[in-house]
């Protein structure tokens with residue numbers, strides 16, 4: 001059982017500080033009917049009633065197209081009357097609204113409960129090694145504005161965070177809003193995050209970021225709670241909430257970008273490890289005599305199969321004199337993108353580079369499957385956008401190498417949210433802190449915003 005604060009007398013602010021420092025918090029409760037449910041956050045004035053209120057809020061949040069009062073009562077093992085009281089409070093706090101079910105077979109559609117998108121607004125920042133995506137989303141996790149911008153994470157925290165701040169400010173301006181409208185901001189970074197401290201420690205590809213107070217400095221700028229997580233963790237969370245991992249208990253998300261990382265959700269909780277460094281699948285040794293890796297070791301998976309490694313192999317191919325589309329490009333400009341594009345256009349040598357990468361990633365995933373026995377492994381990240389050219393050799397390597405008991409129960413699939421898995425995970429985290437706090441404020445619309453939502457495309 002994770003941290004479980006059952007002392008209702010603890011001052012609210014203290015507890016909030018503690019809560020906002022917890023990355024992803026899923027205590028489970030067993031109801032009268034013995035049904036196990038999950039939720040993310042406990043209110044400060046914890047008692048049985050508000051405990052159930054926050055659990056109900058999460059069931060509504062992740063129900064997809066909304067959930068009826070009857071289904072809510074069934075899932076929570078509570079009476080209709082008890083659920084009605086909880087729902088009344090949630091409706092009064094403006095975070096939940098009634099809507100007509102879209103999935104009713106025929107006749108008059110039943111009324112379901114859904115998150116009120118106009119309940120509030122959050123910011124989300126997905127920082128990668130070479131790109132950053134910033135978004136504004138509402139409480140229903142619908143993205144209103146989104147912008148991708150090139151970034152060099154090696155520029156350090158001051159430059160990178162200032163850039164994110166600028167973009168977010170511009171987006172708010174475009175909506176006619178200010179930072180005062182932000183209820184929370186979720187941030188993902190490509191390094192091991194100490195969640196309690198809101199910083200990264202010894203990140204291999206983020207020089208200058210070691211122990212920089214990322215969360216504290218952003219909270220000062222935006223004057224609202226900020227969550228900080230590792231990017232692959234957020235990818236797992238995003239896919240679990242809205243993508244290929246919905247409803248699953250144990251999932252692994254593999255982010256194949258410039259590097260390779262894994263986010264693990266075990267028993268419906270993010271597994272970050274003791275120091276936030278779990279999931280570093282990119283630094284599994286594939287060949288002890290292999291190429292030098294960013295981490296200082298030789299022959300890590302990342303040095304064979306990440307975006308950087310693919311780019312290097314593409315550059316070598318361009319200079320090799322072999323028949324390849326890459327020979328037409330200046331070698332130093334070749335990135336994983338160019339290799340993928342050449343492969344897509346039928347370049348056999350470029351296809352071979354991707355096949356080899358996929359095989360190495362598959363070998364590492366087979367090990368991960370043997371260790372954790374997940375029900376789904378989701379392949380995401382920029383390089384994974386090439387699709388089958390990478391996932392087919394991954395599946396083959398897993399079939400050949402994982403133990404049968406694990407291999408037979410696992411589905412290996414591309415990320416359903418595409419490039420947005422991490423961004424959506426950051427939105428889940430930001431909405432998480434914002435919506436549960438808002439659920440405690442009945443009749444409060446101080447930060448509520450009125451915007452016309454549009455779908456994520």
Ligand SMILES: [Zn+2]
Nearest residue numbers: 283293295300
């Ligand atoms: Zn390494």
